[in-house]
Ligand SMILES: [Zn+2]
């Protein structure tokens with residue numbers, strides 16, 4: 001299985017055909033993705049078409065699929081709900097693919113968006129938004145509080161529990 005420098009595999013162009021071996025003893029090559037990322041990938045994955053980009057292609061596809069689903073089905077689709085989805089842990093997520101902290105399918109937690117609006121700035125990834133009444137789906141501005149990080153947030157919950165036990 002030989003590949004040459006400059007050979008193209010979908011979005012990846014081979015920079016160096018042989019830069020070592022991985023744990024499975026597969027040959028690795030260094031490639032440049034059309035988006036500008038440089039990645040190390042297994043040559044066998046390239047040859048079989050398993051790896052087609054640095055990962056950006058999958059993200060683009062996921063976003064495209066969501067857009068298509070929205071256009072085709074609108075609000076009739078139970079998964080679409082006007083771009084609102086309930087997260088598995090009970091949080092509400094909003095479709096905002098243009099948001100700098102959107103996940104790979106373009107979603108952002110609604111409580112974070114509302115806190116950002118309230119503060120007039122983006123939240124830092126470490127900052128945690130707390131739901132004062134404990135209802136993760138109650139994203140009214142006055143129900144949200146901000147903690148600098150998860151440690152401070154967890155401490156606050158511990159104290160809340162202690163107070164509940166004392167009274
Ligand atoms: Zn890429």
Ligand SMILES: [Zn+2]
Nearest residue numbers: 129130131153
């Ligand atoms: Zn909390």
